[in-house]
Structure formats: structure tokens, C-alpha cells
Amino acid sequence: MSYNPLGTFRLEAAELLDEIEQAALSLDSAGWTQETIHRLFRAFHTIKGSGAMCGLDAVAGFTHHVESLLDRVRDGSIPVTPELTGVVLQARDHIRWLLDSEDAGGDAGEALIALIGRLSEDPGATAEAVAAETAPAVAPIDDGEPRTWRILFRPNPSILLFGTNPAALFKDLRSLGSCQIEAHTGDVPPLDRIEADHCYLWWTVLLDTSAEEAAIRDVFIFVEDDAKIDIERVSAPAVDAAPAPVAGTPVREPAPAPPQPIPAPRPAATPAPAAKARESTVRVPAERLDRLVNLIGELVMNQSRLARASSEVRVAEYTAPVEELSRLIAELRDHVLSIRMLPIGTLFGRFRRLVHDLSAELGKDVELITQGAETELDKSILDQLGEPLVHCLRNSLDHGVESPDERAERGKPRRGTIRLTASHEGSNVVVSIQDDGRGIARKAVLAKAVEQGLIDAGANPADREILDMILLPGFSTARKVSNVSGRGVGMDAVKRAIENLRGTLTLASEEGQGTTISLTLPLTLAIIEGLLFEAGGGQFIVPMASVTENVDLTAVERQRGNGRNLISVRGELIPYIDLREMFGIEGRRPPVERVLIVRHENERFGLVVDRVLGTHQTVIQSLGRFYRRVEVVSGATIMGDGRVALIVDPPAIVRLANRSRSPGRRPERA
Amino acid sequence: MITETRHYITFKLGDELFAIDVAQVREVLEVAQITKVPTAPAYMRGVVNVRGQSTAVVDLRRRFGLPPAGDTVHTRIIVLELTLDGEDTVIGAIADSVHEVIEFDPSNINPPPRIAMRWRSELIQGMGKRGDDFVIILDAGAVFSSDEIALAEEAAGLEVVSRQPVSQ
Numbered sequence: 001m002s003y004n005p006l007g008t009f010r011l012e013a014a015e016l017l018d019e020i021e022q023a024a025l026s027l028d029s030a031g032w033t034q035e036t037i038h039r040l041f042r043a044f045h046t047i048k049g050s051g052a053m054c055g056l057d058a059v060a061g062f063t064h065h066v067e068s069l070l071d072r073v074r075d076g077s078i079p080v081t082p083e084l085t086g087v088v089l090q091a092r093d094h095i096r097w098l099l100d101s102e103d104a105g106g107d108a109g110e111a112l113i114a115l116i117g118r119l120s121e122d123p124g125a126t127a128e129a130v131a132a133e134t135a136p137a138v139a140p141i142d143d144g145e146p147r148t149w150r151i152l153f154r155p156n157p158s159i160l161l162f163g164t165n166p167a168a169l170f171k172d173l174r175s176l177g178s179c180q181i182e183a184h185t186g187d188v189p190p191l192d193r194i195e196a197d198h199c200y201l202w203w204t205v206l207l208d209t210s211a212e213e214a215a216i217r218d219v220f221i222f223v224e225d226d227a228k229i230d231i232e233r234v235s236a237p238a239v240d241a242a243p244a245p246v247a248g249t250p251v252r253e254p255a256p257a258p259p260q261p262i263p264a265p266r267p268a269a270t271p272a273p274a275a276k277a278r279e280s281t282v283r284v285p286a287e288r289l290d291r292l293v294n295l296i297g298e299l300v301m302n303q304s305r306l307a308r309a310s311s312e313v314r315v316a317e318y319t320a321p322v323e324e325l326s327r328l329i330a331e332l333r334d335h336v337l338s339i340r341m342l343p344i345g346t347l348f349g350r351f352r353r354l355v356h357d358l359s360a361e362l363g364k365d366v367e368l369i370t371q372g373a374e375t376e377l378d379k380s381i382l383d384q385l386g387e388p389l390v391h392c393l394r395n396s397l398d399h400g401v402e403s404p405d406e407r408a409e410r411g412k413p414r415r416g417t418i419r420l421t422a423s424h425e426g427s428n429v430v431v432s433i434q435d436d437g438r439g440i441a442r443k444a445v446l447a448k449a450v451e452q453g454l455i456d457a458g459a460n461p462a463d464r465e466i467l468d469m470i471l472l473p474g475f476s477t478a479r480k481v482s483n484v485s486g487r488g489v490g491m492d493a494v495k496r497a498i499e500n501l502r503g504t505l506t507l508a509s510e511e512g513q514g515t516t517i518s519l520t521l522p523l524t525l526a527i528i529e530g531l532l533f534e535a536g537g538g539q540f541i542v543p544m545a546s547v548t549e550n551v552d553l554t555a556v557e558r559q560r561g562n563g564r565n566l567i568s569v570r571g572e573l574i575p576y577i578d579l580r581e582m583f584g585i586e587g588r589r590p591p592v593e594r595v596l597i598v599r600h601e602n603e604r605f606g607l608v609v610d611r612v613l614g615t616h617q618t619v620i621q622s623l624g625r626f627y628r629r630v631e632v633v634s635g636a637t638i639m640g641d642g643r644v645a646l647i648v649d650p651p652a653i654v655r656l657a658n659r660s661r662s663p664g665r666r667p668e669r670a
Numbered sequence: 671m672i673t674e675t676r677h678y679i680t681f682k683l684g685d686e687l688f689a690i691d692v693a694q695v696r697e698v699l700e701v702a703q704i705t706k707v708p709t710a711p712a713y714m715r716g717v718v719n720v721r722g723q724s725t726a727v728v729d730l731r732r733r734f735g736l737p738p739a740g741d742t743v744h745t746r747i748i749v750l751e752l753t754l755d756g757e758d759t760v761i762g763a764i765a766d767s768v769h770e771v772i773e774f775d776p777s778n779i780n781p782p783p784r785i786a787m788r789w790r791s792e793l794i795q796g797m798g799k800r801g802d803d804f805v806i807i808l809d810a811g812a813v814f815s816s817d818e819i820a821l822a823e824e825a826a827g828l829e830v831v832s833r834q835p836v837s838q
Binding site: 623 | 702703707757814
């Protein structure tokens with residue numbers, strides 16, 4: 001793979017911008033510390049530095065202003081206010097825009113720079129803007145006496161490989177004050193052992209400056225993990241006297257060390273950057289992981305074929321290795337799938353910004369509380385979960401949470417709360433969005449349902465049924481169409497999206513108290529535990545998670561049912577759907593059929609099949625573009641004998657059955 | 671337009687001889703067990719296992735509106751590799767029989783006739799001359815493009831169930 005510094009920078013910048021957003025938002029919530037400001041500063045600083053290195057002068061120039069502002073926040077001369085948060089967020093967006101619009105002419109963010117300048121109470125900021133494109137990281141702070149510092153800088157030999165140029169660091173140091181720099185050559189090995197791209201030199205610098213120690217450390221901010229850096233104050237502020245002590249003093253380095261990598265010890269005085277706490281990670285393109293998961297899928301399939309063959313030939317020597325192979329493959333599969341698992345917090349992060357912006361737009365005061373951000377889900381599910389969650393949050397903000405005045409009238413705290421939680425429940429992950437708003441007004445829902453002809457005017461549906469009407473296509477009770485939600489594509493689309501992920505959606509709401517939407521999702525989409533069954537010679541699989549039990553259906557019982565398609569399971573009448581009929585399968589039915597009892601949205605229904613063959617570890621393959629319109633089948637899997645079995649989707653089967661039974665009407669209840 | 675000498679694989683549907691560029695053909699398989707996909711249109715015969723990957727199979731006879739015929743010992747699945755709407759796709763096409771690989775020089779290929787054709791000219795790249803006979807060179811990309819498939823579905827009188835996207 002060729003090395004693309006600009007691409008790497010963009011990736012890095014995207015992460016930093018996310019980090020900035022999170023840090024800036026936490027300034028709002030009173031939960032911030034000085035470290036939050038440091039994080040912000042470091043992130044902007046890195047963007048500026050790397051941006052300038054990649055020739056993105058517009059980015060570097062603009063970021064410089066934000067950095068200067070934050071520097072003043074850091075030293076306490078500018079307080080943390082909501083206005084500051086706003087400016088930082090706007091600045092972040094502007095940088096993102098600059099990055100996205102490649103060679104951006106036009107808007108250089110003058111307005112924003114002016115705003116930053118005003119906030120810094122520094123009228124010179126705008127004028128400085130043009131001149132300061134590549135200005136040094138930290139401007140000297142005129143806070144009194146110049147001091148002398150002795151700086152030891154001993155980089156890791158490989159530092160040049162990471163694109164750091166020591167000369168640039170010294171240039172930055174010079175901008176702080178006058179410097180005496182001495183290079184030490186004791187580590188340079190004999191010529192035949194020199195690696196051309198290694199740095200064998202180390203330096204001592206005597207710096208006279210009025211700047212703070214932090215400003216000096218900022219110069220080394222990119223290299224502190226890859227170098228030994230000691231900064232100490234020297235009492236005598238004497239530039240002229242410097243040459244003598246420097247030349248003679250090896251500065252706490254008694255003997256030249258052998259040229260081996262230095263394990264980068266951290267000076268105790270430095271505030272520990274977050275970077276240090278991070279685990280070491282490797283960035284891998286998602287498609288490579290997908291390829292790996294596909295290969296595992298094929299491996300699992302072949303393994304089950306082998307196991308089957310081995311059980312048929314009954315050779316004792318094969319049994320143990322085949323079993324061992326199964327165990328290893330199962331372990332390998334779990335590990336590979338776990339690589340694609342990402343914490344849902346990556347998604348939650350985006351929502352804090354959304355809630356911040358939307359509540360401002362809607363004139364509401366809402367706090368978003370997230371829990372269980374560490375809960376992991378398969379990347380492919382996370383990727384498709386964002387939109388439905390955004391929709392739920394918008395709904396909560398727009399329709400759920402009341403305005404501060406209205407809340408005060410009702411005796412609620414002025415600030416509303418939306419709780420976004422994720423947790424494991426068995427082999428599922430449950431994500432819930434809970435608000436403490438006005439809840440779902442049953443009367444309004446009923447009136448709307450009557451108006452849209454979904455129910456008769458005199459009908460008296462159960463509470464649960466009223467709530468479920470919100471999930472019907474085209475249903476929206478919003479009194480007016482706002483920018484935020486209520487455009488007619490509503491909760492039904494969310495529900496459909498969740499069902500496409502083989503998840504379920506449930507609603508709970510108490511009027512005046514709030515609404516909770518719970519999404520139950522599988523951990524992964526790649527492999528499911530399935531129940532294998534047969535209908536008319538074809539093999540099908542239904543996800544095990546949705547099947548509760550299966551029972552016999554005799555011809556006698558069918559007749560007794562009088563064509564009403566109901567079966568009695570321990571006293572409860574359950575409606576059933578005949579798969580042969582629905583799938584257009586011809587031929588003789590077996591005298592005794594099986595009914596799979598499937599749970600869907602708190603209701604049970606039966607699927608009539610020929611016979612049940614048992615459970616099956618199912619590696620799911622997509623049916624591909626030519627079967628996109630087929631809803632009742634969600635995928636395919638290759639069986640041990642090489643045949644293709646289809647994975648049926650119970651919710652879609654119910655939808656199809658309802659459509660063909662009574663188009664456009666509510667489902668019949670048993 | 672065809673501008674260079676290429677190899678084509680020939681196959682028959684009914685009495686008519688067709689050809690497809692070999693560059694688009696991955697392999698030719700005997701008809702194994704095809705799993706029918708319920709509620710799909712009739713010209714979609716189902717899915718088969720092609721080297722561990724479930725692959726959709728199109729019945730070319732039905733696709734071109736020919737009367738259906740049962741599979742025989744000569745029936746084959748031509749596995750094609752196509753790029754449709756920028757997406758690499760593998761699809762199987764069922765032909766009554768597959769014959770040979772032949773070479774056509776551009777000078778031996780006529781543009782598709784505009785009129786008096788049983789076959790829609792949009793799906794045809796040209797007519798290859800072979801002695802006194804003509805071979806219909808298909809544009810496989812066009813035959814399986816989503817527009818064409820949608821047309822075929824409409825022709826089949828299917829209820830088109832549109833999916834609503836989740837709103838922003």
C-alpha cells in the first residue's frame with residue numbers, strides 16, 4: 001500500500017474533530033475540567049501542525065486563531081461560557097468544511113475569525129489572521145521577567161521516519177526567545193552501522209524566554225511520545241554566559257548511550273495526555289474485515305460438510321481431529337466477528353451534537369444522558385443504526401420534550417432529559433431512547449387514526465393497539481410540520497429499518513411522563529442460530545431467536561379449525577400462516593405438519609411447515625440485487641450438502657399475510 | 671460499438687443462436703439444484719451455490735418472453751460477472767444449450783437492425799455474421815440492468831412494493 005500523507009491526515013483530522021466536538025460539548029455540561037481544555041487545545045494544535053505539513057494552509061491558518069483563543073482559555077484569561085462552546089463548535093465545523101472542500105477559495109471564515117477575535121477581546125486577531133498563517137505554535141506571553149530554561153531533547157532514533165523535523169522544532173523554540181542549541185554526536189555509530197534514516201543526534205538548548213513552561217512543552221507536543229524531553233529552569237538568566245556551561249556540561253547525560261530506541265520516559269511534570277492511555281491500535285480498512293468474515297463463513301460451511309462426511313464414514317481416527325477442528329473454527333469465528341464489534345458510543349457521540357443544535361433550534365433545553373456507550377455491536381449494524389436513532393431522537397426532541405415554560409407550568413424541571421442507553425440482554429443488545437416529555441396523547445392518536453380511516457369512529461382499541469398505530473405507515477400526529485420531524489415518514493420507517501436488522505421496536509409511554517422507545521438488536525448480522533425446516537422439498541431457516549416452540553398440526557385439527565387458520569396451543573388460540581400456500585409450493589402435504597410458533601411484537605403466530613429438521617449455525621449471505629424486492633426471505637445460506645437454503649423473515653411474512661388478507665386494513669387479532 | 675476482435679461464447683434459446691463476450695463469462699455449469707425464492711417473479715429461477723456463494727439465476731427464455739421449456743441434459747447455467755450500476759455482480763443465466771467459443775472481427779458484425787426484430791435492439795450489441803447465419807450478440811450489462819429488470823417486472827404485472835427510506 002502506498003503511503004498517502006494527505007489521506008492519513010484527513011483520517012486523523014476526522015477523529016480529532018470528533019474529539020473536539022465531544023470535548024466542546026462537555027464544556028456545556030459542567031462536567032469539564034482543565035484537562036478538557038487541554039484536550040481541545042491539543043486537538044486543534046495537532047490539526048494545525050499536520051495541516052501545515054500537508055500544505056493545507058487554509059486549515060492551518062484558520063486553526064491558528066482557535067488555538068490562540070483556547071490558549072487564553074487555558075491560562076484562565078477567558079472564561080468558559082456557552083458562547084465559547086458555540087464558537088468552538090462552529091470553528092470545528094468550519095475546519096471540517098475546509099477539509100471537505102479540498103482547495104477552498106472563497107470563505108476563509110472571516111466572520112468566524114472576527115467572532116473568535118471578539119471573544120478573545122483581541123482586536124488585532126483579524127488583522128493578524130493573514131500574516132500568521134504559519135506562525136509559531138505559541139506566542140510569547142509578556143508576563144514579566146524573562147527566564148532561562150535548559151532543554152534536553154533526545155529523540156527516538158526512528159523519529160525522522162514519522163516525519164518530524166528537529167530543525168522545525170528549534171525554529172519554534174527560537175520564536176519563543178533566543179536560543180543556544182548544541183548538538184551531541186556521541187551516539188553516532190561507526191559509518192558501516194549508520195542507518196541513513198535514523199537520527200543519532202541529541203540536543204541541549206538554553207532558551208531565554210518570558211513564555212511559560214507549558215508553551216515550551218507545546219513545541220514538543222508531537223514528539224513527546226517519541227523522545228526524551230527534560231525541561232528545567234536555570235537560575236541565571238544570562239545569554240552571554242551560556243556558551244561556557246553548555247559546552248562543558250553533558251546535561252545530566254554522563255556517558256553517550258548506545259544508539260538503541262529510547263523507551264520514551266515521560267517527565268513527571270507533564271500533564272498526562274489522553275493519547276498515552278489509549279491502547280495500541282491498528283487501522284484496517286473495513287472491506288478487509290468483511291472479506292475475513294466471508295472467508296470464515298466459507299470455512300464454517302466446509303467444516304460442517306466435513307463433520308457430516310466424517311460422521312457418515314464412521315472412522316474413529318477422523319472423529320477427534322474433526323471435533324478439534326470444529327472447536328478451533330468456532331473460536332476463530334468468534335474472534336473474527338469480535339474484530340468488527342465496535343462500541344455503540346461511537347454513535348452516541350454524534351447525537352450529543354444533534355441534541356445540542358436541535359434543542360437550540362427548537363427553543364428547548366434538553367440534556368442528553370448516555371449510558372452503556374461501551375456496549376459493542378457489529379459494525380454493519382452500527383452503520384445502519386444511526387439513521388433510525390437520529391429519527392427517534394428528533395421525535396423525542398420535537399414532539400416529546402416540552403418547552404422550558406411549559407415544563408415549569410407542569411411542575412417539571414425546566415431542563416428536559418433524554419436518556420440514551422444500551423445494554424446486553426442475552427444474545428441481543430437493547431438500545432432505548434427515553435424522554436421525560438409529554439408522552440403520547442392517546443386521544444390525538446385515536447382522532448388521527450379515525451381521520452385516516454385506520455379504525456372506525458366508534459372503535460375502542462386497547463392501549464397497546466393505540467400506541468402501535470404510531471408505527472403504521474404515514475402516521476404523524478405532529479400538529480404542524482416542522483423542520484425537525486413530522487414529514488409523514490415516521491416511526492414506521494424506523495420500525496422497518498430495525499426489522500431489516502432483524503431487530504424489534506417497542507413503544508411505551510405514559511401521558512405527561514414521557515416516552516420510551518426500545519430497540520432490540522442482534523449482536524451480529526453475519527451468523528445466526530437458526531431452526532432448519534422443510535416445506536415442499538425446499539429447505540428454509542428461521543432465526544432461532546424468534547421461535548418459541550413448535551407443535552404438530554394434524555389434518556383433523558385443520559378441519560376443526562374450519563378454515564379459520566387458528567391452532568390451540570395450551571389453551572391459547574394462535575393464528576397461523578400456511579407457508580406452502582404463501583410460497584406457492586405445490587404437491588402433497590404430509591399427514592401431520594408442524595407449526596413453528598413465532599413471536600413478533602408481543603404477539604404469537606404460527607408458520608405451518610412440513611417438518612422441522614433441527615438447529616443450524618447459519619452463515620448469512622445476501623440474496624443480491626436481483627432479489628431486493630423479495631421481503632419474506634432475508635438471505636441465503638449454503639448447507640453442508642452444497643444446497644442453498646433460504647432464511648425467512650417472520651415480520652415480513654406477517655406483513656405479506658396481512659396485505660393479501662385485507663389490503664390496507666389493520667391486522668386481524670386472534 | 672464493437673471495435674476489436676473478441677471471443678464470444680454461443681448459446682441457444684429455442685432456435686435462435688446468441689453470443690456473449692467471454693470476458694463476461696466466469697464459467698458454465700450444469701443445472702444443479704436450484705433453490706426457488708418464494709414471491710420472486712417467474713423469470714428469476716432461484717439461487718444456486720456457485721463456489722460457496724449463493725448466486726441468483728435468471729431464466730433467459732422467460733426473460734425474453736419465450737414459452738417456458740423444461741430443463742434437458744443440454745440445459746446450462748452461464749455464470750456471468752457483470753458490473754451493474756457500479757456494483758460487481760455475479761449472476762447465472764439459464765440457456766437451452768451452450769455451444770462453442772468463436773471469434774468475431776468487427777468487420778463481421780453488423781449493427782442491430784432497428785425494425786422487424788423479435789428482440790429489443792437496446793439489448794443487442796450487434797449481429798455477428800457466420801456463413802449465411804447470424805448470431806445475436808447480447809449486451810449482457812443491458813439485459814441485466816436494473817431498468818431492464820424493472821421493465822420486466824412491470825411486464826409480469828407484479829405489484830411493485832416501494833420501500834420508504836427513513837427520513838432525515
